Amino acid sequence: LATYEATWPEKFGIGRPADKSFIAKWDIDVRPDGKGLPKGEGNVKDGAVVYQNKCASCHGVNGYEGPEDKLVTDSTGRNTIGNYWPYATTIFDYVRRAMPFNAPGSLTDQEVYDITAYLLYLNGIIQEEYIITEKTLPAVEMPAKKRYILDDRRGGPEIR
Amino acid sequence: LATYEATWPEKFGIGRPADKSFIAKWDIDVRPDGKGLPKGEGNVKDGAVVYQNKCASCHGVNGYEGPEDKLVTDSTGRNTIGNYWPYATTIFDYVRRAMPFNAPGSLTDQEVYDITAYLLYLNGIIQEEYIITEKTLPAVEMPAKKRYILDDRRGGPEIR
Amino acid sequence: QHTSNQVIEPDFDSKIVVDPSKVQGAPSSEVGYRSKFDSPKRIATYETASRTPLEDLQGTITPSDLHFERHHAGIPEIDPSQHELLIHGLVEKPIRLKLSDLKKYPSVSRICFIECSGNFRYGKREMTPGEVCGLTSQSEWTGVLLSTVLRDLGVKPEAKWLLAEGADGALMARSVPLQEALTEAIIAYGQNGEAIRPQQGYPMRLVIPGFEGNTQIKWLRRIEVTDEPVMTREETSKYTEKVKDGNIRMFSLVMDARSIITYPAYPKKIEKGWQELRGIAWSGRGKVTKVLVSVNNGKTWQEAHLQGPVLEKAHTAFKFMWNWDGKPTRVLSKAIDETGYEQPTYNQLVEARESKGGYHFNPVVGWDVEKSGEVYLADIKDI
Amino acid sequence: QHTSNQVIEPDFDSKIVVDPSKVQGAPSSEVGYRSKFDSPKRIATYETASRTPLEDLQGTITPSDLHFERHHAGIPEIDPSQHELLIHGLVEKPIRLKLSDLKKYPSVSRICFIECSGNFRYGKREMTPGEVCGLTSQSEWTGVLLSTVLRDLGVKPEAKWLLAEGADGALMARSVPLQEALTEAIIAYGQNGEAIRPQQGYPMRLVIPGFEGNTQIKWLRRIEVTDEPVMTREETSKYTEKVKDGNIRMFSLVMDARSIITYPAYPKKIEKGWQELRGIAWSGRGKVTKVLVSVNNGKTWQEAHLQGPVLEKAHTAFKFMWNWDGKPTRVLSKAIDETGYEQPTYNQLVEARESKGGYHFNPVVGWDVEKSGEVYLADIKDI
Ligand code: HEC
Ligand code: HEC
Ligand SMILES: [Ca+2]
Ligand SMILES: [Ca+2]
Ligand SMILES: [Ca+2]
Ligand SMILES: [Ca+2]
Ligand SMILES: [Ca+2]
Ligand SMILES: [Ca+2]
Ligand SMILES: [Co+2]
Numbered sequence A, B: 001l002a003t004y005e006a007t008w009p010e011k012f013g014i015g016r017p018a019d020k021s022f023i024a025k026w027d028i029d030v031r032p033d034g035k036g037l038p039k040g041e042g043n044v045k046d047g048a049v050v051y052q053n054k055c056a057s058c059h060g061v062n063g064y065e066g067p068e069d070k071l072v073t074d075s076t077g078r079n080t081i082g083n084y085w086p087y088a089t090t091i092f093d094y095v096r097r098a099m100p101f102n103a104p105g106s107l108t109d110q111e112v113y114d115i116t117a118y119l120l121y122l123n124g125i126i127q128e129e130y131i132i133t134e135k136t137l138p139a140v141e142m143p144a145k146k147r148y149i150l151d152d153r154r155g156g157p158e159i160r
Numbered sequence C, D: 001q002h003t004s005n006q007v008i009e010p011d012f013d014s015k016i017v018v019d020p021s022k023v024q025g026a027p028s029s030e031v032g033y034r035s036k037f038d039s040p041k042r043i044a045t046y047e048t049a050s051r052t053p054l055e056d057l058q059g060t061i062t063p064s065d066l067h068f069e070r071h072h073a074g075i076p077e078i079d080p081s082q083h084e085l086l087i088h089g090l091v092e093k094p095i096r097l098k099l100s101d102l103k104k105y106p107s108v109s110r111i112c113f114i115e116c117s118g119n120f121r122y123g124k125r126e127m128t129p130g131e132v133c134g135l136t137s138q139s140e141w142t143g144v145l146l147s148t149v150l151r152d153l154g155v156k157p158e159a160k161w162l163l164a165e166g167a168d169g170a171l172m173a174r175s176v177p178l179q180e181a182l183t184e185a186i187i188a189y190g191q192n193g194e195a196i197r198p199q200q201g202y203p204m205r206l207v208i209p210g211f212e213g214n215t216q217i218k219w220l221r222r223i224e225v226t227d228e229p230v231m232t233r234e235e236t237s238k239y240t241e242k243v244k245d246g247n248i249r250m251f252s253l254v255m256d257a258r259s260i261i262t263y264p265a266y267p268k269k270i271e272k273g274w275q276e277l278r279g280i281a282w283s284g285r286g287k288v289t290k291v292l293v294s295v296n297n298g299k300t301w302q303e304a305h306l307q308g309p310v311l312e313k314a315h316t317a318f319k320f321m322w323n324w325d326g327k328p329t330r331v332l333s334k335a336i337d338e339t340g341y342e343q344p345t346y347n348q349l350v351e352a353r354e355s356k357g358g359y360h361f362n363p364v365v366g367w368d369v370e371k372s373g374e375v376y377l378a379d380i381k382d383i
């Protein structure tokens, strides 16, 4: 390949430039530092309404009855936002991209903010009156965060 | 593989023995020296009748009108039994195994003998009264025989 | 081409056995088909997953239509003329690429496996190899190296990660360390000679040889070069595993060495005497260097024969010639890779991780051969 | 698994472009399918043959359902429980083997091409690579070495040839020198991981890497070990070629080195600028060591990049980076194999053989690139 690469031009110049507005349309990810969050604010009360309308059928009225993934910690010890998720921003990122399962991409940012607040509240992470914004969401400390470690295995005989 | 082979038994003993009668049923090939030919005799006159009934529709009334392979030499110079086939035994072998195209394996050995005689006659290789038997067929000299050479190329730069 | 007014049609529907040499067969066709006597099927018990029936296969290539599936929002139907791949973030020149653009770059082909890191099930004696670990398949993938495309765009010095995102209903997204992705990752459009199948990411997907399947984003529509991982749900809530001391391990990206005997295996029944024990072994860290087989429940281990060419990060077929004496026993296999890693037992894993399952759980598995010749999945806790 | 009373079904039939990320996709399935936007087809112009669409493929594996076909009495439908392989003649112990017996022997897998020795057509400018030489395909074949089976039977010292015979309506039969067959021939039952397709010889066939396709008897039902060749119709009337001095050459068994550029090729249209010229090269005598490419109608030749691993007797992908200046030109490729054989031109072949075609005709072919970017098959007599 090395010799083959030597025959390539410095640049192929394939494809067309992506401008800012095109990128903005697709650049949907939200990072732990809040990068990617739209301006906005969500509250628990409105979140409860959206949740009951659009989520409860699959995740249960209280968030742990299923039939799909438990979103709220219960006595079974199954992984939930409350006991397993390291970053609160991931709720916003994931719900916006993938939920509701049967109508992905259908929620407004407002709805996502409200639901995020509600799910954090249900998991006992924020108080009922706490307002979730692009500033406060990254600041929410998740209980499981401290348990996370990076995989540093690189092969070799050790079993870990 | 060498080391793998070293772990094999001397004999696997897989499969079941094939007895003579089973082999005889399938051992259909006929060799240039006549090995494989059943006892029998065929003549041109009977061959003509079988040919017209079972072959002419695909190979032509005279053996060269098609639409399928020409069996008899004509002015086009296309390959035929007469100008291209090195062994007469191959006619018996092939017709018995594969013809008629739409009813392979349907001819009796008697029919195959007769047709073989007829095709040799049509190609001017035997006389009308010559009788084809398991003894005479291998003895028939085919015009193209002397042109055949074995491929002795074994790679290397030479183009042949 | 052939004229005839008395064609004898072969009897395709009846089970009556005719001597096939006495009838004309079927004509040629634009697309081939399987024999009705051997039509393997994926094990499709969930709407969002199906498994390769490893026990029905031989060699190392997985037929594309039997490649395992795992998707999180179903298989999208994508018109390639409407699909674009956006590459942006910490690059000098963000671009949009269509499938036809991708094909203009220098291409590479590579035979390697893709395995889901959740590829282990147990709990019953009546389980086939495909049911135990059929979330792994192998193809010859063709595409362009990610490094070739990024070379054109100019990566900024602070770049350390990338986010890859699919066009499916889940907008499936994973963060991958840039350095590792630049070594081998392929933006693939070909699978076993043809276009990638919709189930595997048509029209384009990431292939990162040796990495866990979930990172090899299908229906790829966006790559953002970043300085930090996004911490998506699939790299936090899922695709992480509980390990020692209450820790949760994240970014376990490379698939550990593994093997499974695919013959003899449930539900096959064997007979006394010589048989070739067969299986596949693989490692996300390079070549499989050795497969050890035990035919006496782990008392002694012997080296199996590896079918060449042994490729990196590829399913490697192994074989072992065994003379079964008819007595009940257990057969096991264990893969060793070029880093010296040896596939662990369940008990070793449980001890090391203080966990009884989860992602990247790759224990030695084996089969109990009963006196009758029946073969059942061995109790994992007993190996 | 998933419950819902308001599933939004993807619209599989309409061409309306929805954002696939906004709908739920299709569920998993037992057998995969192709995208409706990319469904390559064989070129099936005769009832007894179909060609691999080389121009639609990438990499080196041919999808099994696109493997070329050539049969002489159609495709038989064979129930493996009723099928047997008889091996007899100059062996100590003639036997009958069922498919299940074959699978008991030590198995081998091997990636190699199978090519019909009649694989060359020309005469029009509007011909695709598949139309020119699509009677070649490549698979990973699995089976048992013929030598392994014959070792068990005991070959008598006077044995020099074998006759292999199919169970098809033609009882297709070919004589093969025993020594060469014992080196590499496989009695194969697997193709690309699964059972051999009916079109390629289900349930079993001979695979003799590098040999002309016709010798690799499909639907294999009989092998007779002999002291002399049988001189069947397929090794006399057909599969022989007229050469110098009025001679007819027989038992030209090994496929000579060859190559074809599959991109750019008719009916593609290209644009000025950089493109990767792609093709495949192969030789029945071993490895392809070099592929030379000319982008100036043969004035100068340059070495193409070969995609590794380069396997023996296997289609090898080659690539060449070309900056087309927009002027009309001709692109050509030429394979060189490990014996030092260099793929000849048409004129060299005609001179050497005093023949303008026939079996084993493997001339250099190429493509005329017009000013418009249209690409047409180059006049063979002019190369
Ligand atoms: C039709 C069923 C359905 C509806 C309605 C639904 N979900 Fe889900 N949800 C699922 C399924 C199925 C999964 C698991 C998806 C997967 O693993 O790929 C899931 C997963 C999740 C998860 C991730 C859980 C974890 O621990 O990883 C969150 C968070 C979530 N849903 C939130 C929501 C919210 C908020 C709504 C409403 C706006 C919603 N869901 C509506 C079916 C549904
Ligand atoms: C329904 C059409 C059909 C009928 C009837 C038919 N043939 Fe044929 N024959 C063919 C075809 C097609 C081929 C070429 C087969 C191939 O190349 O695989 C052929 C080939 C042959 C050949 C080989 C020619 C060569 O040069 O290699 C011989 C000999 C032959 N037929 C003899 C016969 C005889 C004798 C009969 C009658 C008993 C017969 N055919 C009936 C269609 C037919
Ligand atoms: Ca972003
Ligand atoms: Ca979505
Ligand atoms: Ca014989
Ligand atoms: Ca027949
Ligand atoms: Ca099965
Ligand atoms: Ca085509
Ligand atoms: Co992981």
Ligand SMILES: [Co+2]
Binding pocket: D117, D212, D239, D240, D251, D252, D253, D254, D359, D360
């Ligand atoms: Co030949």
